[in-house]
Amino acid sequence: MARISVASGLPDFPWDTIAVAKARAQSHPDGIVDLSVGTPVDPVDPLIRDALAARSDVSGYPTTHGTTDLREAVVAALKRRYGITGVDPAAVLPAIGTKELIAWLPTLLGLGSGDVVVIPELAYPTYEVGALLAGATVARADGLTQLGPATPALIYVNSPSNPTGRVLGVDHLRKVVEFARERGVIVASDECYLGLVWDGEAPSILDDRVCGGDHTGLLAIHSLSKSSNLASYRAGFVTGDPALVGELLAVRKHAGMIVPLPVQDAMTAALGDDAHEGVQRESYRERRSVLLDALRGAGFTVDHSEAGLYLWTTRGEACRDTVDWFADRGILVAPGDFYGPRGGQHVRIALTAPDERIAAARVRLR
Numbered sequence: 001m002a003r004i005s006v007a008s009g010l011p012d013f014p015w016d017t018i019a020v021a022k023a024r025a026q027s028h029p030d031g032i033v034d035l036s037v038g039t040p041v042d043p044v045d046p047l048i049r050d051a052l053a054a055r056s057d058v059s060g061y062p063t064t065h066g067t068t069d070l071r072e073a074v075v076a077a078l079k080r081r082y083g084i085t086g087v088d089p090a091a092v093l094p095a096i097g098t099k100e101l102i103a104w105l106p107t108l109l110g111l112g113s114g115d116v117v118v119i120p121e122l123a124y125p126t127y128e129v130g131a132l133l134a135g136a137t138v139a140r141a142d143g144l145t146q147l148g149p150a151t152p153a154l155i156y157v158n159s160p161s162n163p164t165g166r167v168l169g170v171d172h173l174r175k176v177v178e179f180a181r182e183r184g185v186i187v188a189s190d191e192c193y194l195g196l197v198w199d200g201e202a203p204s205i206l207d208d209r210v211c212g213g214d215h216t217g218l219l220a221i222h223s224l225s226k227s228s229n230l231a232s233y234r235a236g237f238v239t240g241d242p243a244l245v246g247e248l249l250a251v252r253k254h255a256g257m258i259v260p261l262p263v264q265d266a267m268t269a270a271l272g273d274d275a276h277e278g279v280q281r282e283s284y285r286e287r288r289s290v291l292l293d294a295l296r297g298a299g300f301t302v303d304h305s306e307a308g309l310y311l312w313t314t315r316g317e318a319c320r321d322t323v324d325w326f327a328d329r330g331i332l333v334a335p336g337d338f339y340g341p342r343g344g345q346h347v348r349i350a351l352t353a354p355d356e357r358i359a360a361a362r363v364r365l366r
């Protein structure tokens with residue numbers, strides 16, 4: 001039988017489709033303002049760099065489960081930063097960035113053909129990729145009533161959301177947990193923007209008010225890429241249901257999905273310090289305020305965006321036309337259709353540019 005490449009079953013890599021807009025934005029005489037990908041631009045805190053460097057002499061293999069110090073630092077940070085309690089350090093598992101974990105999660109959990117993975121209507125594309133890699137089917141839904149009688153195997157929630165910045169409250173999340181518990185469905189909550197809340201609060205799936213102190217069937221996925229500017233290090237973790245985390249650990253040990261030891265130590269340092277995380281949050285808050293005013297002044301409507309790293313904005317036209325409008329002004333943004341068919345009239349604007357570039361964007365939007 002002819003071999004079918006895995007790559008051929010996956011969607012086109014979305015960023016390739018805005019190459020023309022990128023070239024146009026780059027041709028601006030004062031240079032591009034790139035608000036597309038959302039990659040961190042601020043330096044890594046010296047505290048974290050020192051921790052990484054201090055382990056650069058170790059030659060032996062690290063453990064897949066991560067050091068005890070790292071797992072204890074995770075437990076302490078979740079409690080301090082988000083009020084999450086009841087996490088056992090044994091139920092913490094580092095990941096080589098959470099994109100890796102998300103891309104393989106359905107496979108690692110044993111999902112396959114015939115299983116349904118529910119993802120938000122507008123979603124980080126890797127949720128779909130992970131389901132496809134496992135041979136599972138994707139259903140897009142933001143509410144339980146959309147699901148009908150079929151029982152999914154896995155439900156993703158992502159609050160605060162990429163791309164919309166929408167926050168799901170305690171009641172919403174609790175209903176998801178109750179629905180999942182009654183049916184034996186796993187809930188994976190991608191919480192990589194939990195620390196970037198501009199109005200109100202964003203509860204974790206592991207918040208006692210949501211899960212009643214019982215983590216069964218729940219996985220919370222956390223990334224250090226944005227909170228500690230560690231996208232280049234590849235640093236994240238998953239925690240929640242000890243049995244599920246144990247299963248993931250067992251497979252990941254066999255598969256060599258191991259976070260490098262210097263990165264484990266860098267993560268430990270980052271999780272032990274809230275000062276750098278707070279400084280970063282305030283930088284994003286200021287950039288957000290400048291961009292929000294500039295967008296509204298230019299006639300855009302900004303929807304949701306009460307938290308997270310993006311502004312989800314529209315002027316009521318096809319998103320690719322809006323991408324071109326920005327590109328003509330030397331600004332690159334992401335078309336909303338990257339994130340699902342419902343995003344066809346929005347663009348996503350990242351807050352991740354240096355202050356000087358954010359100021360340039362404001363002038364260009366006038």
Ligand SMILES: Cc1ncc(COP(=O)(O)O)c(C=O)c1O
Binds near residue numbers: 098099158161162192
């Ligand atoms: C919602 C969401 N989840 C996960 C990730 C992956 O982050 P990383 O692989 O850097 O941990 C991102 C990155 O942008 C994201 O937006």
